[in-house]
Amino acid sequence: MNEYFGRDDTEGILCADASNAFNALNRRTALINMRYLCPMFSIFLINIYRLPAKLFLYNGDFILSQEGTTQGDNAAAPFYSISLHPLMTDLMDCSDFQLFYADDGAAAGKLSKIRNWWDRLCARGIFSKHRIFLMVQT
Secondary structure, three states: OHHHHOOOOOOEEEEEEEOOHHHHOOHHHHHHHHHHHOHHHHHHHHHHHOOOEEEEOOOOOEEEEOOOOOOOOOOHHHHHHHHOHHHHHHHOOOOOEEEEEOOEEEEEEOHHHHHHHHHHHHHHOOEEEEEEEEEEOO
């Protein structure tokens, strides 16, 4: 992003933080997509995530974890990252440059294109409007 911000044709950069992204991941859809995006890894993920996990409470009761990834699971970050591929592909034509890392996304280019990128990202419902910042070239 540093390189793109310094270019003459870049008007700005918008950075956004996804709201509770790792927990909000639609597990069922992500597992189906993983079979096409990363078939070998999907076998492992399906064995781990196809059934809800029991999360035990202090009083002996439990709740079921049915969505998202499991905190502390070594496969959680790659699972989430690869699951973003369809979103990134859908947004490819919206900005001059985009970058995603974990639950953060950024776009650089003309302000009109960045606005289009942001609108399409918000339509997906995973990014929080109060955790964004826009840097504009002067």
